[in-house]
Amino acid sequence: MKINAKATIKDKAVKLAGGFGLFAAKNSPEAALRRAVMANLLWEDNAYQDGKSIADTIKKLIPKTPPEIVYQIAYDARHIQKLRHVPLFIACQMTRHQTHRPLVGKLLSKIILRPDELTEFLALYWQEGKIPIAKQVKKGLATAFLKFDAYQLAKYNRKNTIKLKDVMFLVHPKPKTNEQAQLFKMLADNTLPTPDTWEVALSAGQDKYQTWCRLIAEHKLGALAYLRNLRNMQKVGVPNELIYQGLLSLNTKKLLPINYLSAAKHAPDFNDILEKMMLQSLANLPKLSGHSVFIVDVSGSMNSRVSSQSNMTRLDCAIAMAILASGLCETITLYATAGNDYTCIHQTQKLSNRMGFGLGNVILKAADNLGHGGIFTRQCLEFIQNDLQRQPNYQKPERLLVFSDSQDCDRVQKLPQPFANNNYIIDVSAHTHGINYQGVWSAEISGWSEHFLRFIAALEGMTLPLDDNQT
Incomplete structure (x- = not known):
């Protein structure tokens, strides 16, 4: 996955936090598309933007972004961010544009990892009415069909409007072996063994x-x-x-980091092993040396649920990612921040350092005290820089990580001034606008995956072991 492209300075036609906050950064089409995609559960509402408008934005951005970039964004969303529906949606929209259509067959074969995604793609493709299936779609679906064995096909052979055998009859996958030909016949005859x-x-x-x-x-x-x-x-x-x-x-x-946190909430007897499993995903990565400053946004919008089907929130995502980062960074100083929407003044608190899930408990306690108002990034950064500079033997931090949804509520139109050698926004929302101003931040990284730490390490010049998703 590529780190988000930097935006130009300000878009004075757009204010953050539902139109009441700081002017948004003006995004290039690529940067805007990455923001909209990498933490997107398709059709799910965000705090200040409904799911349909985000999907409509993605539609508009695809033809404005080079096809190879759109392909890579969809691939990264599936394999690195581990999202299922939005990559299929991107592939569907690519078929609508002659410039992007030639890559659809290859993309579908790469992003379809479960049999039910074959039928889900066709449901998206025909969402606005049945149309002929493009050649590239047939090619991609047919190639993807060959990945699955009897157990997988039987497990996802559901009685939906579009069935697996419907897809098979439409795209005609060519079996590679006699065994696979028999498997396809059982699917057609509804005689697959019960999984x-x-x-x-x-x-x-x-x-x-x-x-x-x-x-x-x-x-x-x-x-x-x-x-x-x-x-x-x-x-x-x-x-x-x-x-x-x-x-x-x-x-x-x-699995995503948030999956471990969710499991720990429901089955706390297994906290120790879940924490160990979560941190094990970093085992092959080098330590991020030096002093790191973590800022976790505990504002009201961070309490928005990531999905109508889930009780987990954006704050839970931020906590999970902060826990991971704390396991890789050499030394950290931790802050939580929110503010008062009426006075437009930040509330920022230095927190005690903890390792693993204990760090999450400290942040949640701070959220009870500080939360409910908005985030005021510039004020927060000024406060933290002054706080650090008062410490004996102060040295400039190596990196600053802000875990946030980037919906800044500050009405004083001054840009944030991050103060570390490397300054990152880890954005856990799918809002199409944020505070990734050009020349202000080293990078904005969107999404919920543990891979954000690989990107930071790579950006800082470290040699990394090969990842399973590198081709």
């Missing part, structure tokens, strides 16, 4: 205790399903020792 999933087993009335124990022992649970069912396993008496063993065997590559 051995936890949903099927429990809905069939099987004993819950025995079912969970068997599925754990046979490694039949995906990582996300496992984390989401920790409490259910405990409720029916599955031994904690067995649950621990299962956790250690999971393939966690597709």
Whole structure:
């Protein structure tokens, strides 16, 4: 994933925080597209912008952005940010433009990682009415179809309006082996074997205790399903020792930092191992040397839920990413900030340092005291710089990380002045405008993935081990 392109200074036609705050940075089409995509759960509302308007913005930005860049943004959103729907939406919109259409076949073959994404793409493609399927779409869907085995096809062979066999009949994937040809015939004839999933087993009335124990022992649970069912396993008496063993065997590559935090909230008995698993994603990365200053935005908009289907908030995302960063940075100083919307004055508090999930608890406590108002980035930075400079043997920090949704409420139209050698905004929202002013920040990085730390390390000139997503 590429770090967001810098914006030009100000867009005086747009104010942040619902039109009441600081003038937004003027984004290039590429920068705006990255902002809109990298923390986007398609159609979900943000604090100051509804999901439909964000989707409409993405539509408008795609033809203004070079096709190769759009391709890479969609690829990064799927493989690095681990988002499912918005990459499909981008691919769908690329088919509408002659300049972008030639890359659609290759893109679909790369971003479709589950069988149900085949049908979800066609649902998006036909959302505004049925139209002929473009050649590139057929090519991409047919190639993607060949990835899946009998278990995967059976697991996602649902009775939706568009079914897997409908996609197969429309795009005609060519089987590579006789076994695959037989598999496609079973899909067409509705004779695929019933998949051995936890949903099927429990809905069939099987004993819950025995079912969970068997599925754990046979490694039949995906990582996300496992984390989401920790409490259910405990409720029916599955031994904690067995649950621990299962956790250690999971393939966690597709998990986001927030998934561990969510699991810990619902099953606190497993906090220690969940914290260890979360930090393990950084095991191969070099330490970020020197003094790092963390600023976590605890303003009211950070309490917005990331999805109508989730109780997790933007603040939870920021906390998860701050926990990860604290595990990689050599030394840190931690602050939380919000403010008063009426007086337009910041409220910033220095917090005690903690490691792991303990850091999150410190931030949540500060949010209770400081939260509910907006963020005033310039004032906050001035306060923190003065606070640090009063310390004995003060030295300029190596890096500054602001974990925020960038919806600055300051009505005094002065730009923030970050003061470290390297200054980053880690933006956890999908708002199409923010405070990534050109020449002010080293970089803005959007999204919720642990990979933001790889980007920082790379930007600071460190040699990194190869990542699974590097091609």
